[in-house]
Amino acid sequence: PLSFRCVHPELKSLAVGLYTLIMRMLAGIPAPVYFGALIDKTCLKWGSTSCGQRGACRLYDSSAYRYVYLGLSAVLRGPSYLVAILFFILIKKHFQNKNSRPIENGGREDAPMNKEDNCKVKERLPGSSDAENESCI
16 A cells, blocks of 8 residues: 555556565465464374374363464564554654754744734835834734
């Protein structure tokens, strides 16, 4: 979604393809392997096949299963949140530095700097006094 805004229109299909490839390589393929291996660690009673080898798990430790399942997802998501927060901070600093300009009114942009800023000076007419030429709002 964000890549659609950041990429030139002619490169959007390439960006979507690369995003999909990277997501499959980093998340789609290894995640089931991680989950399967750790869930197998919570097995209390293994079955056996007809050849005598280890079969399917018959009984899981539900407490350990819960911690493994939720913990692994938290461990896998945690670094992505940290990276997102880091990028957010860097982008925020970048745009604050870009948009910042010195404020002359001591931090108040809507307040006039002095009394004369409230007054509009009309064109000076010949033969008129200064009081007639100024009109304060």
